[in-house]
């Protein structure tokens with residue numbers, strides 16, 4: 326599939342790239358890298374997303390290539406989608422007549438595109454873009470290297486998650502060798518650039534920490550008025566859950582976030598054989614084995630009590 330995609334790219338002149346809503350470092354880093362690669366080949370490239378990215382992704386070299394707009398009809402020869410194979414993922418409304426290529430590493434990725442390169446063994450779509458760059462004989466500049474390394478470092482949680490494979494490490498190492506980037510600079514930006522507001526928010530949320538069932542369940546809560554600066558994005562709270570999930574003995578974390586009066590977003594994160602998605606399914610939500618979520622309508626006491634009871638039932642079974 327890789328060589329077929331390379332051929333398709335070489336035969337196109339005007340190419341649009343898009344990724345998914347709530348974009349992350351993998352899809353943006355990969356998109357910028359692909360943009361720069363295609364520019365090297367003399368192509369006209371446009372990287373268009375329907376959703377904005379947040380700091381520190383906005384500091385990636387070449388981030389000025391990212392635009393927030395729709396891909397207009399009849400303007401391009403080819404559309405490449407990164408981790409965003411379906412309309413509910415990319416939210417691009419004008420793709421029906423385009424030849425589309427979907428590149429993704431999620432096993433659940435859509436296959437409705439004209440070409441689908443889905444490799445669930447890849448830790449990040451950045452791995453696949455690196456392979457594609459080799460196929461296209463790209464010069465891996467520092468800018469391209471930074472973005473691809475950031476994509477992989479981010480999706481593997483700094484090479485700590487279960488998707489950290491020989492291949493992921495080898496690819497990251499090859500990227501460093503070819504582009505001569507300094508990995509610590511990427512890590513400093515992605516992992517050591519927390520805004521002070523975020524750490525203050527962490528302090529507030531951690532002040533709500535409670536443990537249940539001999540420390541196997543942890544509970545944290547973000548009240549609506551904890552976020553007053555407007556600078557903290559939704560998904561930045563992911564780090565806070567990780568801190569609590571890292572506690573020895575904790576098997577499951579319930580994170581409740583107040584969205585509005587009587588509306589809460591519940592995030593479930595787990596370790597080992599505790600199924601987060603089973604809890605979410607109970608409340609009509611979705612997700613994976615270790616990360617799932619759903620909305621709860623009702624007051625805070627009911628939300629906390631009802632969800633905690635379902636979690637405790639699974640811990641006891």
Ligand SMILES: [Mn+2]
Nearest residue numbers: 351449450480
């Ligand atoms: Mn990814």
